[in-house]
Amino acid sequence: MTPYKELSKEQLQAMKADLEKQFEEVKAKGLNLDMSRGKPSKQQLELAMDMLEELKSTDKLKCETGIDCRNYGLLDGIPEARRLLGEMTEVSPENIVIFGNSSLNVMFDTVSRSMTHGVCGSTPWCKLDKVKFLCPVPGYDRHFRITEYFGIEMINVPMTPTGPDMDMVEELVSTDPAVKGIWCVPKYSNPQGITYSPETVKRFANLKPAAEDFRIFWDNAYCIHHLYDDKQDFLVEILDQCEKAGNPDLVYKFVSTSKVSFPGSGIAAVAASERNLNDFRKHMSVQTIGHDKINQLRHVRFFGGIVGMHKHMKKHAEILRPKFEIVEDTLEKELSGAEIGTWQNPRGGYFISFDAMEGCAKAIVAKAAEAGVKMTDAGATYPYGIDPKDSNIRIAPSFPTVDELKLATEIFVLSVKLVSIDKILSEK
Amino acid sequence: MTPYKELSKEQLQAMKADLEKQFEEVKAKGLNLDMSRGKPSKQQLELAMDMLEELKSTDKLKCETGIDCRNYGLLDGIPEARRLLGEMTEVSPENIVIFGNSSLNVMFDTVSRSMTHGVCGSTPWCKLDKVKFLCPVPGYDRHFRITEYFGIEMINVPMTPTGPDMDMVEELVSTDPAVKGIWCVPKYSNPQGITYSPETVKRFANLKPAAEDFRIFWDNAYCIHHLYDDKQDFLVEILDQCEKAGNPDLVYKFVSTSKVSFPGSGIAAVAASERNLNDFRKHMSVQTIGHDKINQLRHVRFFGGIVGMHKHMKKHAEILRPKFEIVEDTLEKELSGAEIGTWQNPRGGYFISFDAMEGCAKAIVAKAAEAGVKMTDAGATYPYGIDPKDSNIRIAPSFPTVDELKLATEIFVLSVKLVSIDKILSEK
The missing domain is CATH 3.40.640.10 (Type I PLP-dependent aspartate aminotransferase-like (Major domain))
Structure with missing residues (x-):
């Protein structure tokens, strides 16, 4: 992919028009997806249901x-x-x-x-x-x-x-x-x-x-x-x-x-x-x-014991891994080489950290919200909520279902592209 | 009962000798009873066991x-x-x-x-x-x-x-x-x-x-x-x-x-x-x-709802009431008229408050401990643990069984009598 910055004004404007059309289409779906917090999904919660078995025998207590x-x-x-x-x-x-x-x-x-x-x-x-x-x-x-x-x-x-x-x-x-x-x-x-x-x-x-x-x-x-x-x-x-x-x-x-x-x-x-x-x-x-x-x-x-705990965490991983991969694959496919953002592919935890071009994070989060995708507030990953570069966005892929997440990531990527193009255009 | 203070030195000394014998007898039993805290008994805990029924159905959650x-x-x-x-x-x-x-x-x-x-x-x-x-x-x-x-x-x-x-x-x-x-x-x-x-x-x-x-x-x-x-x-x-x-x-x-x-x-x-x-x-x-x-x-x-809660509390009362009555009846029978202590018969809660003669509470609690009965520390019912009159003792009848409580109260009463007689004798 050609870095966006190397594209001409005309190329960027044409691209923007096309992306805006795509954005209006997903926006029309009236979604309400939450990628804001590191919240386990329902499927993960089901894993520990046996913990709630009855403890009614006194000896068990x-x-x-x-x-x-x-x-x-x-x-x-x-x-x-x-x-x-x-x-x-x-x-x-x-x-x-x-x-x-x-x-x-x-x-x-x-x-x-x-x-x-x-x-x-x-x-x-x-x-x-x-x-x-x-x-x-x-x-x-x-x-x-x-x-x-x-x-x-x-x-x-x-x-x-x-x-x-x-x-x-x-x-x-x-x-x-x-x-x-x-x-x-x-x-x-x-x-x-x-x-x-x-x-x-x-x-x-x-x-x-x-x-x-x-x-x-x-x-x-x-x-x-x-x-x-x-x-x-x-x-x-x-x-x-x-x-x-x-x-x-x-x-x-x-x-x-x-x-x-x-x-x-x-x-x-x-x-x-x-x-x-x-x-x-x-x-x-x-x-x-x-x-x-x-x-x-x-x-x-x-x-x-700890062995049982590790086994249990593997079940969580089975559920979480595909979600992380959806986000990572989409970012890779859509943004790699565009030079409008960087991100990490973590081996564990609950988040993917995305760094947009400077001054774009708030606008991207707002844009995604327009289409019904709630991200963590831009700036939240910094003290006082102030990201000096307005760049970092935290993506929490755990809570939505796989289908929701695909859509949400698509919207996120569209938002990144649109905001970045605006930024580049404004500097051309 | 004649107030202890009105008894002669000889009468008190004879009484003391007899009480000391009784005290040594119960002490020899090597008891270990706890009346120190407002702790529910096992029988009370059993009342709420149905609360620990399984919650394994997702809908129930x-x-x-x-x-x-x-x-x-x-x-x-x-x-x-x-x-x-x-x-x-x-x-x-x-x-x-x-x-x-x-x-x-x-x-x-x-x-x-x-x-x-x-x-x-x-x-x-x-x-x-x-x-x-x-x-x-x-x-x-x-x-x-x-x-x-x-x-x-x-x-x-x-x-x-x-x-x-x-x-x-x-x-x-x-x-x-x-x-x-x-x-x-x-x-x-x-x-x-x-x-x-x-x-x-x-x-x-x-x-x-x-x-x-x-x-x-x-x-x-x-x-x-x-x-x-x-x-x-x-x-x-x-x-x-x-x-x-x-x-x-x-x-x-x-x-x-x-x-x-x-x-x-x-x-x-x-x-x-x-x-x-x-x-x-x-x-x-x-x-x-x-x-x-x-x-x-x-x-x-x-x-x-609250009706179920009130019904449940009646079951607690069934268990607690006889315990309070054991203490109250024993105090009444053994100490009424002796003018070596006063107490309340409460209609609820977890405690019976006993006021010994001034300067006797610590000694009474220590005496009872000698025979294996743990009471709340004398003074504990006052800020900084300082009861200015060294008089108040908190009795918590909930935790011991009925049989234990009978014995513990007997020991407590013996302790009150012995310490009070010493105090009166020292002032004669």
């Missing part, structure tokens, strides 16, 4: 220590759930505390706790003039909303194919004591699907923060969420690396089964050093009498 | 708006759960937001939010020199631990048979802008089982706080937890009263099914004005994508 999971007790979670989520995130059960249904909630509470009570005895962040977080971009909008909500200044750190720009991270973390944290989705990152390289993980574990209360917020959301059997990323386990580097308290790992069992009805956990976990426990023992242990049991009974 | 409860969405909770918990706490579904498994967690988060973000736009409490809460005493230890954790100064307000001393409450709330809240368990209060009178509720609704961000934390924990069919307390609904008084935003009501369905696997809710709920939502929409809607569905399916 005791955990392995003999404690009745229907009653109060066991603040850390039942041992078998700590083991299962430990296996999921590759740490010992002793380094795991189980929480409620949402790891986002735990991250929020962790920032909130640091604001009011500091970190392991440090000055509460709310007493400081300035608190900063590093935000690898593009990244997860809900992370950025938490730090924004607490008035924490966010600093963009560019992502590279091996993870965040570590020169910049090391520089900022080691020199500025106001830098208290960094948001990371280290495996199959949201939205780019990048997995941090072993070198990157080691550099993280060896950070020498200027602030004693600096922590890495390691949101291992997609740790077992592969799309392929034969093409898998792997991530070096960071807690172990931190320990080896003499920085055992440097990282909080967050994990959940929201996209393994049921969004909203899963279980979440934190993996961290004993000292950090005690900090969590101090807060948690005032905050609640305990989380939902019956739901913890459901998870353990259904998955059995 | 849609709420009445047709939304799939397995997936993300509906931050406020499913409509039928809002209706059910609205009925439970006597407000419209519009005034209800459903949360996770713990109302304590919601109260904690509410205080935490006020610390970091203020109340409906007020100055964050963490920016203020001093924040104070009123604490009706004796009260619920976990309430006090929340305010203590956030460094909020707690002021004791004595309970009366009609609720907190309202003269004192009105005086403090209307004159001191540092007073930001009051902890209330308005029905079958923890630990005394007192229900606030209509007059008290109206005085609460008509408070004229010096602080615009003052709120009543109305923990309606035992709203439907009656012990008797024919002797029930009723509580005037406060949200309505606040509205009538022109103070619609004055109160947060908290409610949960922890002692209706399963402790730890229930659902919690807040009832409040639209303005207050929007304040909750602003926080919540950053904190989580949503709470466990499948569990909300379980509750709705199991109870059907």
